[in-house]
Amino acid sequence: MSLAIDPVALTQELIRRPSVTPADEGAMDIVQRTLEGLGFACRRMKFGEIENLYARWGTARPNLCFAGHTDVVPVGDAEAWSREAFAAEIVDGILIGRGAVDMKSAVAAFAAAAARAIAAGQVTGSLSFLITGDEEGVATHGTRMVVEALKAEGEVLDHCVVGEPSSAETFGDMIKIGRRGSINTWITVDGKQGHVAYPQRAANPIPVLIELLARLQNHVLDEGYTGFQPSNLEVTTFDVGNGATNVIPAQAKARLNIRFNPAHKGADLAAWIAREAAALDIDFAGTIKVEPVISGEAFLTAPGPFTDLVSAAVADVAGQAPELSTTGGTSDARFIRDLCPVVELGLVGTTMHAVDERAPVAEIHKLQAVYERLIARYFEAFGA
Known part of the structure; x- marks a missing residue:
C-alpha cells in the first residue's frame, strides 16, 4: 500500500460499513489493513462481542496516541434522510452518512496524517491508535x-488525542481538555399495596420517593469549579405503573443522573444519595433500594505545553486559537486519562447523531x- 491516504475516500469506506454498536461489519478490518500498510504493529483486542484495536508504529518514547471509535448510533428514521445513511454520498462538497462527523472522518484523517508524518521522517518516537467499537454503547468492553x-x-x-467532534460552531473553534463525570442511579421504593380508603393498611411508596427526589434536587452540589460549570442532578424517569384510581401501588421507581465537575468523586455522590435514602427509610414501613453506576469521573488536562501545542496546530490551519473547553457529555477520554494527558480534537459536532449527519469534504x-x-x-517538542 502507498503511504498516501485519501482521508475522504477512507471515511467513505468506513461509513459504508454499518457498524451500529455492537456490530462491527468489517469496519475494524479496514482500519487494521490501513495501518498495517503503514507499518503499524496491530493487535486486535476483542472483549465480549466488541472489536477493539491497538496499533503502534515505533517502539521508542514518546508515544503519541490517537483514540477513536468505529461504532455509530442507529440511523433513526431512515426515510427522513436525504441520502441513504450508509451510502456515504458526497453532495455539493458535503459527505453525508452516519459516522461522517462522529467519528469515522477523524479516524481516517489521523491515519492520513500519520502516513505523511512517517513518510517525512517526523516520528522520532512512536505513534499509536486505540480504536474501539463500543464508544456509543455501554462502553464496558471497549x-x-x-x-x-x-x-x-x-x-x-x-x-x-481523541478524535471526537469537539468544534462547536466553526471548524477549530474549540477543543476539549476535560469532561464532567457522570453517575446514573436507580431508586426503587417498595411499599405495600392497598385500598386508597384504608391507607393505614398500606405503605404508599410514592410520597417517600417524591420526598427523596426533592431532597436530592434541592441540594446545591457546588457553584462550579475552575474551568467547569456547576454540577447538576436531573431526574430522568419516575415510574409507578398503577392503572387503577383506587389502589395504593406497591412500588415506585425513579432514575436520576448527575453530571459532576472535579469538586466531587462518583463514590462520594453515591454515598450521599444512599445516606439521604437511609434517613427516609427509618420511618417507612417498606424499603428503599439505591443502585448507582458511575460511568466516569470528572477530569481536566491542565493547560500547559501539551494543550498549547494542540492549540497552535489548530491555529496553523484554522487561523485562530481554539477555546479550551470542558463542556459536553462523556467520551472515552474518561478512561484514557488514567494513562496519560488527553485532549479531544475533531470536526464540528452539530449534526452528530442527527438525521443527515454530514461533514464538509474541505x-x-x-x-x-x-x-x-x-x-x-x-515530536519537535517532546521527541528524542
Missing part, C-alpha cells in the same frame, strides 16, 4: 478494558492538516 489491559502490560502512552482535509501539524509539533 476502551475501558483496552486501557486496563495496556496498564497491566506496562504499555506507556505519553499523550493522547473540513475533513483541514482536520488531516491539523493532525499533521500536531504530529510534527509534538
Whole structure:
C-alpha cells in the first residue's frame, strides 16, 4: 500500500460499513489493513462481542496516541434522510452518512496524517491508535478494558488525542481538555399495596420517593469549579405503573443522573444519595433500594505545553486559537486519562447523531492538516 491516504475516500469506506454498536461489519478490518500498510504493529483486542484495536508504529518514547471509535448510533428514521445513511454520498462538497462527523472522518484523517508524518521522517518516537467499537454503547468492553489491559502490560502512552467532534460552531473553534463525570442511579421504593380508603393498611411508596427526589434536587452540589460549570442532578424517569384510581401501588421507581465537575468523586455522590435514602427509610414501613453506576469521573488536562501545542496546530490551519473547553457529555477520554494527558480534537459536532449527519469534504482535509501539524509539533517538542 502507498503511504498516501485519501482521508475522504477512507471515511467513505468506513461509513459504508454499518457498524451500529455492537456490530462491527468489517469496519475494524479496514482500519487494521490501513495501518498495517503503514507499518503499524496491530493487535486486535476483542472483549465480549466488541472489536477493539491497538496499533503502534515505533517502539521508542514518546508515544503519541490517537483514540477513536468505529461504532455509530442507529440511523433513526431512515426515510427522513436525504441520502441513504450508509451510502456515504458526497453532495455539493458535503459527505453525508452516519459516522461522517462522529467519528469515522477523524479516524481516517489521523491515519492520513500519520502516513505523511512517517513518510517525512517526523516520528522520532512512536505513534499509536486505540480504536474501539463500543464508544456509543455501554462502553464496558471497549476502551475501558483496552486501557486496563495496556496498564497491566506496562504499555506507556505519553499523550493522547481523541478524535471526537469537539468544534462547536466553526471548524477549530474549540477543543476539549476535560469532561464532567457522570453517575446514573436507580431508586426503587417498595411499599405495600392497598385500598386508597384504608391507607393505614398500606405503605404508599410514592410520597417517600417524591420526598427523596426533592431532597436530592434541592441540594446545591457546588457553584462550579475552575474551568467547569456547576454540577447538576436531573431526574430522568419516575415510574409507578398503577392503572387503577383506587389502589395504593406497591412500588415506585425513579432514575436520576448527575453530571459532576472535579469538586466531587462518583463514590462520594453515591454515598450521599444512599445516606439521604437511609434517613427516609427509618420511618417507612417498606424499603428503599439505591443502585448507582458511575460511568466516569470528572477530569481536566491542565493547560500547559501539551494543550498549547494542540492549540497552535489548530491555529496553523484554522487561523485562530481554539477555546479550551470542558463542556459536553462523556467520551472515552474518561478512561484514557488514567494513562496519560488527553485532549479531544475533531470536526464540528452539530449534526452528530442527527438525521443527515454530514461533514464538509474541505473540513475533513483541514482536520488531516491539523493532525499533521500536531504530529510534527509534538515530536519537535517532546521527541528524542
